[in-house]
Amino acid sequence: MEMDNVTIGLALVAGLLSFISPCVLPLVPAYIGYMGGRLTHQVSRQQAAGAPPAISATMRLQMLMHGAAFVSGFTFVFVLIGLLTTALSSVAGQYVGAFTEILGRVGGIVIIFFGLQFMGLMPRLFRWLRSKDRAPILDSRLFSLCAAIAASALIYWALLGELVLTLPVIAALLLGMYMGGAFAQPARFWLALMDRLQGALYSDTRADIGGGREGLLGSAFMGMVFSAGWTPCIGPLLGTILTVAATAGATSGDITQGMLLLGAYSIGLGIPFLITAMLMDGARGLLRRLQRHMRLIELFSGCLMILIGLLVASGRLQSLSQTFSRGEFADFTFRVEECGLGIFEGDLHLQHLGDCLAGVLLPVAINQSASLHFTSEAQMRQLLFHAEAGEQIDVEARGLAGGELELAIALSAPDDTVLARANTADSRQVDDKLYPMLALELAQDGLYRLSLRAEGLTGDARIRVKVREALPIQAASNPPAQTNNLISDLSALVSEIGAIGLEEGKRAPAFSTTTLDGQQLSLADLRGKVTLLNFWGTWCGPCRREMPEFQRAYDEWTGRGFEILAIAYNDSEAAMSEFRDEFELSFPMALDETGAINDLYAIQTRPSSYLLGKDGVILARHFGVLTQAQLDDLLAAALADG
Incomplete structure (x- = not known):
């Protein structure tokens, strides 16, 4: 899709269509688990407070507002990450992976806490600690010391063990405990802390009963956490949007267009979540009729929240997507966006939709x-x-x-x-x-x-x-002079400056890896060749579309000094081998087990590609499916002198 043809309306439609993508599906049970847990907790507290059973318009609006707050938080992080990995990659792109992992770990802890609260375990724990028989525990300096050590260890883990982040936070924690009297008057300190926590939770409960807005920040935070805990697959339009953002940021420094398009895409993606929130509000009456089973429902919803929290905190939320993202289903979800956009743009008629979705007809x-x-x-x-x-x-x-x-x-x-x-x-x-x-x-x-x-x-x-x-068949081998001059200028510029970065015209960051065939390979080994670094996954539907084109280009251009290195993440060697055999791929593949190479190149979306010159200069960046025409134009220009 041409960059000039992308509009806000088109981005909105693409986001809406991408809701059934395998990469989005893991968010659905997590979202339903959170909203369902909040709804169950709300109904339970309303009954305990003697609130009227009627479902008012205010209550319905409140559920919708929580869904909107979730989408707002999700959109904020989605747009921020999109800009940091494209237009602003030179500013903070290398820190995006750490940021999302920290947010996921901290958010996972908060979700687990909410799960314990929804189950009613936190109030019971507080009552148990307040009992007279437990008073010596709270009044013990040893208890405060153990709590400080446990909290420090949790902070160290949540902040990835980065001392520059961990030490100030732990120091602030210990100072706060010392100033609050945790070591001088332990019982007074812990009782006051429990009072504040219960007051905050009670305030949120009153907001649920009375229709207040105090709990909306919690829903917005959950949206931010879930946005950081997943990795989108790039469909045809999202890839174009990210490329627009990267190009504009590199040339003019203006990120406005990319920000608006990413925001529209995310809002379109959020519309089904809002509809889900409205549909879930209809379950309020059912929960009231199941009043005698409310305790069991609370336990189930709380356990689900804890499970979701563990998945988010451990970074395993994406593993759910791999269950849905194999083979034909991944192809189907990609076709949904492709066919939907074709109808929206007038390139496809409604009578063609069935054949398009079935894969018989392709726009x-x-x-x-x-x-x-x-x-x-x-x-x-x-x-x-x-x-x-x-x-x-x-x-x-x-x-x-x-x-x-x-x-x-x-x-x-x-x-x-x-x-x-x-x-x-x-x-x-x-x-x-x-x-x-x-x-x-x-x-x-x-x-x-x-x-x-x-x-x-x-x-x-x-x-x-x-x-x-x-x-003429030979026409593709004669690239426009302007493109040749641009790539030559980039290579000459980097040869003089030698700067390392992620923007076009800078040297690509060095790394080494082990290929699927067990060979050690470093970026330095690829010097002297034009190299395509492709970041992908077997679970990524759009990646399945471009891999056959890469093999064609590899067969056609490898004799002239072209190489491909496909780097997978959140995957397995067995799945990669099966994928390679299915598509008869012969170029090198490697598994980035720790995600270090992905972090080095600020990769948060797949597929993403970097084309490097023979001297390791970044000649082009592309997000989304790289078509045959685009790849041939780039290679013809890059290999014009060879």
Whole structure:
């Protein structure tokens, strides 16, 4: 998608469609768990306080406001992280990983505390400590010392063991305890602390009963925590938005457009959460009818909150996404956004939606390639593209298996008239890779359909098909002079300055890793080659789309000094090996087990790519799926001299 075509409305729609993405799904049970726990706690406290059973408009509005506060907190962190990893990567990009991990750990602790409160365990603990039999415990300096050690250890863990952060916080804690009398008058200190905690929790309960707004900050904080605890997959539009933010930040320093587009995308993503909040409010009456089972419901909701807190604090919330993000489901969720945007932009009609979602029909743009999967049960695929009268196009297919596959195609006009037919016998071979199959001039504006049938197929086959402007085959090897000059200027500039950073024109940060084949590989080993660093995951649906294009580019350009290193995170070597075999990938892959390389390159979204020159200079950054046309243009410019 062209950057100039991205609007706030389009970003809003893309966010709404991405709600069912495998990377978003882990947020749904976490959100329902939090809102459900709050609702259960609210109804229970209302009954204990003798509040009227009627459900007022104020109560409904309150639930909606908590959902809006959650979305606001989520949006704030989402936009902040998006800007820090793109437009502001040179300022604080390297700290984003630490920031999100700290927020996740601190937030996880808070969620666990809320879970204990919803279960009613915290009030019971306070009553137990206040009993006369336990008075010697609170009045013991040893108790205060043990509490100080435990709190310090928790702070050390939550702040990742970074002494520059940990020492001031622990010092402030100990000073506060000392000034409050924790070691001089322990019982008085701990009783006062419990009074303050109970007062704060009671205040939040009164807000729930009376419709106040004191608890909204808690919901906003939960949204911030959940936003930091997940990693979005980049669909076609989010990738464009992030690239817009990165480009604008690097060239003009203006982050306004990127901020507005990211905000619109996040708000669109938040709309289903608001709808969920309104639907959950209808459960209030059901909970009242289950009054005699309320204690059991409270225990269940509290346990769910504690489980969510543990997942967030341990950084394992994303592991839920991997359950949903394998194979066909990942492809389907990517198609939902792709097809929805196609309808919104007018490139797809409603009658095509079913075939588009089923993967039979795929909306593409001219000069955009598509990877099509054929099986013995699914031998027909269709591409839909918009063209104007007078445009000259041809069709090429790559990856035909040594002539064993008979591919027949038919091009239909907007009125469904068949304009041309061709098959493998009509094609001509260039360098064993390229098969131009038909070429013609289009006579009218509208949506054209290209139908492809794999005849006589007994197994599986993947073919890359591209409807392109009718140009000589060699044209792609002659890049625009302006692009060549720009890349040459970047390389010359860095050779003089030698600065290391994440912006275009700076040297890429050094690292070393072990590939999937067990070989040690460092960035220095790739000097002398144009290198594509791709950050991905087997659980990332959009990553599945671009990997076949990377293999095609690797086959075509590797002889001229091109290399690819695909770095996966939050994954396993077994899943990576299976993925590699499925797509027949031959370029190096590595697993970033600790996330150190991802942090070094400020990677928070996948797929993300860096193209490095032969001297290690960052020539280009791209967020989202890198298309064949984009990659070929970049490589033709980068390898023009070689």
